[in-house]
Amino acid sequence: MGLLIPLFVWIAMPAVCLASPLPTRSSSDTTEASPQATTPPSADEPSETQDDEEVRKPVEEKVVRATLPAAHTPAKHGDTNGESWIAQRTMVDDYCGWGWVKKDKESWRQARWVALEGTPRTCPLPHTFLPRPVDDKNYQYRFFGTFAPYRAYEPQADMWVDVFILKGFMSLGPAKEEIRRPPPAQASSGVNRFADRAPNLLRP
Amino acid sequence: MRLLPILCGLSLLSLPLQAHDIVLISGGPALRSFEKYKKASHDKYWGNFIDSALARAEELKKDLKADDKIIWLVFRPSYVSRTDEDQQDYLKILEERGFKVGLTPLYFDNKNQLFTLLRRDGSKEKPKICRLEYFGHSNKKCWMFDYSNRVDGGALEPLVVHVDDLAKISGSSFTSDAECVSYGCHSGEEFSQRWRMIVGRPMVGAVGKTDYSDGGMPKLSTGKGGSWVY
Known part of the structure; x- marks a missing residue:
């Protein structure tokens, strides 16, 4: 028995140590x-x-659309006199608005997110010259026009955005880089003080 | 003293039955040039809010009291711009459709005009409203008459009725038992509660989206667990 224990240890140890x-x-x-x-x-x-x-x-559909590639957006369209802004087309899914607008000397950090309103019979929106609205994504323009005295309501994010009324534009070509800053987000109105009054389910 | 109830009864009999207005509001369609390539593309058909309002008018006519009148308010600018886009005279078409039901559209161009049209004092010229129903774009906070029409994916401030505007609608313009319904999307999630608290009349609205694509009266979108609430 005294010999069996060392023998068992001698056999079992390598099996344990060398096991995968x-x-x-x-x-x-x-x-x-x-x-x-x-x-x-x-x-x-x-x-x-x-x-x-x-x-x-x-x-x-009866919507009449041009079929020009992005490079062929008119170089100049509408009334291009007066004050101007630099604008970059930016598309955000499910969010109202056209993109960012800033003054010449401002940085893109100071740019304002705008919804763009065309002027009937003077200047339509630039992307209407293209096959699809996304075709001028990240393109830059020089915009002529004014900020509207009213805002636009963004229903997905529930907020108000500035409106730029476009009177004319000049194409500046593709932007060097995409603006990745998210558009502003704040509620369109204060806290709902009637929220404690839950809706009543209408029973048939 | 004994004559008093008799006199009161006689005076009530001699009064003509008070007339009321039933107001149906049709919002405007989006432009296809904005909506065409979107995943959730709105208003492939221009007349969703016209046909539904007229279908409802036909239903309401069956139970219309003798002196009551149906007033059909239509947001004009969106139909004008969609007319330009599609090269179809939609104002003429909707007027013809209204004529078949015996209704003439009363156009409004912004929310202030709508508020004026809804201001009533109970006189013969401005009878109180006993029912108001809205057909158009909305979310939980807004009725959006020109959604995706002048700006892509949104609506301009003068052309929406936001919950903060509701104080401009007086509860005294409505009868004490007036019924209000919003057939726009998500109205039951906040708008109808605020309407009830500020205007003072209950408004039935949808929790979830409403679907006009089958024509006629809108339905709750299937598969989203929506319901009608007030």
Whole structure:
């Protein structure tokens, strides 16, 4: 018996020491999660493109649109006299507005987010010369016109934005870089003091 | 003393029945040049808020009291700009459709004109409103008559009725049992509560979106768990 114990230790120790290490929690997670992490994008990607195609599918509409590429936006259009601003077209999903507008000497940090209103029979919005509204994304213009005395209501973010009334514009070409600053966001009105009065469900 | 109730009864009989107005408001359509490429594209059909209001007018006519009148208020500027875009005279078309139902549109061009049209004193010329129904774009805080028409994806301040504007609508313009309904999206989430508190009459509104795409009266969008509340 005295000899058996050292013999057992002599046989068992290398088996324990040389056994392959148990998988750690992190390594098991990565191996299991990686297929999950990779599969959904591949499953989603086609649906996104399908949606995109579905939205942009040509439909019979009476809207008259030009078919010029972005580079062919008129270099100058409408009334280009008087005070001017530098404007950069910026598109934010589900957000009312055209982009950023600033004075010549100001930095883009000082720019104002505006909703753009054309002047009938004088100057339409620049993107109306293009096949799609997104085609002049990140393009710069010199705008001629004024800020409106009224604001526009942005329904998704529930806020008011400034309105620029466009009388004329000059194309300045693509911007050097995209403006990544988010447009302003604050509630259109104060706290709802009637919020404590919950709506009554209408029973049929 | 015994004659007093008899005299009162006789005087009540001699009074003509008080006439009231039923007001239907049609907001305007968006421009396709703004909406065409959006995922949630609005107003492929120009006449959503016209057809629904007229369908409702036909329903209401069945139970209309003798002296009551249906007044149809239409936000004109959006139909003018959509006319320019589509090269179709929509004002003429909507007037023809109204004529078939026996209604003539009363146009308004901004919210101040609407407030004036809603101001009533109960006289013969300005009878009180016993029912008001709105067909048009809205969110929880606003009725937006010109949504995505003059500016992309929004509405101009003079052309929206925001909850902060509701104090300009007097509760005394309505009868004590007046019923109000907003068939715009999300009105039941805040607008109708504020209407009830400020104007003093309950307004039924939708929690969630409303859908005009099937024609006729709008329905709650399916699959969003929406409901009608007041």
